[in-house]
Amino acid sequence: MVTVNDDVRAAAEAWLSEDPDPDTRAELQDLLDKGAGDELADRFSGTLEFGTAGLRGAVGAGPNRMNRVVVIRAAAGLCAYLKANGLTDGPVLIGYDARHKSDIFAQDTAAVVRGAGLDAVLLDRPAPTPVVAFGIRHLKAVAGVVVTASHNPPQDNGYKVYLGDGSQIVPPADSEIAAAIDAVGPLASVPRGDDWQTAGDDLLGAYLDRIATLVPEDAPRDLDVAYTPLHGVGRALVEQAVARAGFAVPAVVASQADPDPDFPTVSFPNPEEPGAIDAALDLARAEGSDIAVANDPDADRCAVAVPDPAAAGGWRMLRGDELGGLLGEFLLSSSPDGVAACSIVSSSLLSKIAAAYGVRYADTLTGFKWIGRVPDLVFGYEEALGYCVDPSAVKDKDGISTLIRVLQLAAQARADGRTLLDLLDDLAKKYGLHATDQLSARVEDLSLISAAMDRLRATPPTSLGGHAVEQADDLNTASETLPATDGLRYHLSEGARVVVRPSGTEPKLKCYLEVVIPVAADDVAAARTQAAAELSAIKKDLATAAGI
Secondary structure, three states, X not given: OOOOOHHXXXXXXXXXXXXXXXXXXXXXXXXXXXXXXXXXXXXXXXXXXXXXXXXEEEEOOOOOOEOHHHHHHHHHHHHHHHHHOXXXXXXXXXXXXXXXXXXXXXXXXHHHHHHOOOOEEEEOOOOOHHHHHHHHHHOOOOEEEEEOOOOXXXXXXXXXXXXXXXXXXXXXXXXXXXXHHHOOXXXXXXXXXXXXXXXXXXXXXXXXXXXXXXXXXXXXXXXOEEEEOOOOOOHHXXXXXXXXXXXXXXXXXXXXXXXXXXXXXXXXXXXXXXXXXXXXXXXXXXXXXXXXXXEOOOOOOEEEEEEOOOOHHHEEEOOHHHHHHHHHHHHHOOOOOOXXXXXXXXXXXXXXXXXXXXXXXXXXXXXXXXXXXXXXXXEEEEOOOEEEOOOXXXXXXXXXXXXXXXXXXXXXXXXXXXXXXXXXXXXXXXHOEEEEXXXXXXXXXXXXXXXXXXXXXXXXXXXXXXXXXXXXXXXXOOOOOOOOOOOEEEEEHHHOEEEEEEOOOOOEXXXXXXXXXXXXXXXXXXXXXXXXXXXXXXXXXXXXXXXX
């Protein structure tokens, strides 16, 4: 036990005096009674940083946690920003997922918005994040808020902010909102109202109507689907969207069908994580499904698995870049007038697909806060299972409209006597095999991430996995096309590439690897074997260079 610092104790007692939540007050009082010095210091020696992802952290008492005090102050700061910038001619749309206290945080936000004299529209039920991204433009809102921590662990919650164009905030709006939050006085000085409006069936119906238009009437629809919402909020809308689009309603993993903030059947509610979609694969095998699909808990991401005789258990999940390539070829083959975009950590394949069909292309920084605001966007994605397949309706990743597009593509392939794996082979033969992998290091001590970045900057590698480093870009320096960000990009010989960056939402250092292997004599299997060996060698050398 560590003695509680006097300043920390004073801050905690001040917090107790204004915290409106009996749960966090009781939690904090217990920590004070126990003299939990380290825990209290962690909660009161800093604050959750409001950035381009909004807020995200563990639910609990103190300024370095997600709680009602932090949310009320964030909402007050957002309203001050909107009013200072004359953004008052429309409502603030507020949505929330089914995590712990999401509904309360959303109601607090609506109350603060009304207290500030702005109109507030609160969704009347937990709903997927893309519903708010859609609803902002549909309702001509000046801003939107979603209370969600997406695929973070069960103890977390978060606060995502959009402006009236339907895109997530980027600099300088994030720092200006953060400054406005810092300027908020005592909680008692924040006015609140209770006369907000609600949105429900009408908004959800408009969103579903839009998705139903994506699939042409004459498109094939014969497909058996297994689905899991991973204890999140996607199931109801997915079932309705699938039905409206004319597909058979999928078989749903019963143990994961209903929202549950504790996510009891998965160790980590992220479909990218090993084992997260195992239950969906079990269901797909039992049902003889053609495809398995999954959403993350707030349904803005979409994961896809397909039968593969060569894989363990006869099924494998497609990598985010593989699905990005498939959707890119599918959506760009009609040569739409616009721009395709993906983040710099995603595969370079999309740029080649765009060029083949005469579609303009743009690289962006990581995150849909950048991809979604590309002018004239017609398709965008990033490797972390985020896809924007209908940007004129949703300028953000949308796991539900993506799921419908995937079913359309898979049903068309099935009608042609082919599979998604066959289509992947087609891409490899046409453009070269673009194989990607990732090296990630999750840490308890965030200083280890900055130390690894410092090490790479001080002693940059000259070769990785037998590939010469032909160019090294320190992304801390802005370029003509990319704002500054904490990251490093290495251009390697033979088209290979590595990007290293700290995660924006998790305590991770993330390294993104790509190799490009020409396919000789249509032997895609040989190219995949070579790619796996080269990626493994690059990963080993990179881990050594970064000290992770």
